[in-house]
Amino acid sequence: MINKEIVRHVAELARLKLSEEEIEKYSEQFEHILEAFKILDEVDTEDVEPSFHPLEIKNVFREDEVESGLSQEKALLNTKHKEKGYFKGPRIV
Amino acid sequence: MKNKAEEFVIGLEIHLALNTKSKLFCGCSTNISGVEPNSLCCPTCLGLPGSKPRVNKRAIDFGIMVAKALNCEINPRMFFSRKSYFYPDMPKNFQISQYELPLAKGGYLKISEKKIGIRRIQIEEDPGRLIHVGGDITSAEYVLVDYNRSGIPLLEIVTEPDFTSTGEVKEFLSKLSMILQYLGAYDPKKEASMRIDANISMGGGRVEVKNITGFKAVESALSYEIIRQRNIMRRGGKVVRETRHFDPVSNTTRSLRAKEMEEDYGFILDTDLAEVAIDEKWIKDLENKIPELPDERVRRFVEEYKISERNAKVIVYTDKAFADFFEKCCEIYDKPTQVANWMVTDLLKSLNYNKISIDESEVEPEGFVEILKMIDEGKISGRIGKELVKRYVASGKNPREIVEEEDLTVLRGREELEEVVKKVLKENKNAVEDYRKGNKKAIEFLIGKALAKTGGRADPKLLREILLEFLK
Structure with a gap:
């Protein structure tokens, strides 16, 4: 059962700020989504190999060779949060 | 508790x-x-x-x-x-x-x-x-x-x-x-x-x-x-x-x-x-590409070079370059036990004192082995050898050169040593008395004093010989 607590928790993990109305609304919608996916439980997968990847490809590698990347200037081009060649970010805890 | x-x-x-x-x-x-x-x-x-x-x-x-x-x-x-x-x-x-x-x-x-x-x-x-x-x-x-x-x-x-x-x-x-x-x-x-x-x-x-x-x-x-x-x-x-x-x-x-x-x-x-x-x-x-690992190397050192397990462990587990150094020394000098003993005591102590690893120091197998060879040849005393290891680690200067330049070779002139011994006996009457009273260990003290007077250059064996003669 989806309750408001679960929605709050998920929102916090996703760093979303939700209003009380939104929490109410999403609790209901979460329930519908899970309900819809329950259909999958009806499929018998007893003797089916688990699938980990949509494509059956394996062992795609790159050799250990150095390639040139971006300059510092280019790396920082898209942000205004920068200082002395570093990106600036929020405190983590 | x-x-x-x-x-x-x-x-x-x-x-x-x-x-x-x-x-x-x-x-x-x-x-x-x-x-x-x-x-x-x-x-x-x-x-x-x-x-x-x-x-x-x-x-x-x-x-x-x-x-x-x-x-x-x-x-x-x-x-x-x-x-x-x-x-x-x-x-x-x-x-x-x-x-x-x-x-x-x-x-x-x-x-x-x-x-x-x-x-x-x-x-x-x-x-x-x-x-x-x-x-x-x-x-x-x-x-x-x-x-x-x-x-x-x-x-x-x-x-x-x-x-x-x-x-x-x-x-x-x-x-x-x-x-x-x-x-x-x-x-x-x-x-x-x-x-x-x-x-x-x-x-x-x-x-x-x-x-x-x-x-x-x-x-x-x-x-x-x-x-x-x-x-x-x-x-x-x-x-x-x-x-x-x-x-x-x-x-x-x-x-x-x-x-x-x-x-x-x-x-x-x-x-x-x-x-x-x-x-x-x-x-x-x-x-197939995995090389010999540390534990196997310890075992091989014990078998191949006949050094003690304790020494082998210290050498291998100090770091890889240290163990490589040991093997290089053994290639050019056929006394693994000597090499091991000197490495785990004096060499390691000096490296630690200077806070460097062997590959950061300027010490080379050739120079290190020179010290051991000079001791074998009787050219220098063990005590000078220890001193040389310290200075080699600190300065990187070739030990044989230090010996030549500063004249650190063993004093062999018997007369010269006799003079030293005479002085030591005069200055340490208490020890002489102890010895005569039966405390045979007192002679070690006197040898130490005499060695110090020669700046560690005398051959301790010769000193003992002379002392024994004088104390008769």
Whole structure:
């Protein structure tokens, strides 16, 4: 059962700020989504190999060779949060 | 006093930077020390939209070799997974790691007669480096981020909670580091190349200590944490389950706000990356490339060079270059026991005193062996030999040259030594009397005095001969 607590928790993990109305609304919608996916439980997968990847490809590698990347200037081009060649970010805890 | 309730067990999560030239999922260089921040990055390790990871094969090769060396079972199919979290050190908001099917599991590493279990080994990308500005991890105003480190391949090795002392942890880590160095998979000189999270459980509580960088910090962090927990229990308290952060400046740990539980990381398989299928042939090919490892080398040193096991262990476990040095010396000088004895005593002491390793010093096998040869030839005394080792390590100056320039050769003129002995007897009447009263050990004292008078250049055997004659 989806309750408001679960929605709050998920929102916090996703760093979303939700209003009380939104929490109410999403609790209901979460329930519908899970309900819809329950259909999958009806499929018998007893003797089916688990699938980990949509494509059956394996062992795609790159050799250990150095390639040139971006300059510092280019790396920082898209942000205004920068200082002395570093990106600036929020405190983590 | 330690009682039963205060017994503890420790488990480790060790992150080692793999010694590849390029990063795990892109071609950026891993040679990040001393370069400008964010100058070794590309769209992939900056997590820009649309960029795709491409797996570095050498990182997998190293992982397989380490897993084999640690007696692990390698999963025939492994996958990369995304671990979601929102720290600025990972700009795409997930770290590519492993979860459901990691590289390997179920191995062990033996330390002095005890096996430490290895629960799992996985490959993952390193996050960026954070600098906390205006405070520490919990009080900073903001952080500065350098993504040069982001994407460097890490091997995460998770042990069972099998450690019961900090000594065992130290021994394990030094052995592990040594094995990885022999495999060429790890370079301890690279900055922050070994990072550790430790779980310490005492009296039911389990505390995880994060942010421990390098060997020495492990000891401080664990010692602090054990004392802290013990004190809580002695006051009748209970150790709460939590995550703590180690501060290497104050050598203490402090509580971090409760972090996400494992299921909150929302692990999903990374569909940008294909399955890695590891077959027997791949493993065999790599096994053939695994060189002689430290334990085997100790055994060979004992058998081949007939040196004591104790010396062999000290030589091998000091570091790889030190053991290589020993073998080079033995190639040009046919007395392994002498070489070993001098290496584990005087040479090691001088290196430690100068805080350098053998390959950082200017000491060469040829020069070191010269000292031993000069002693064999009777050209210098053992005492001068010791002095020469010290000076060779400190200055790098060729020992034979020092001997020639400063005239440190053994004094052989009997008359000259007789004069010295006469003086010593006159100045140490008490010792002479003791000797005559039957305290035969007094002669050692007199020999010491006479040696000192010649600046260590006299041949002690000859001195003893002369002294015995005079004391008759």
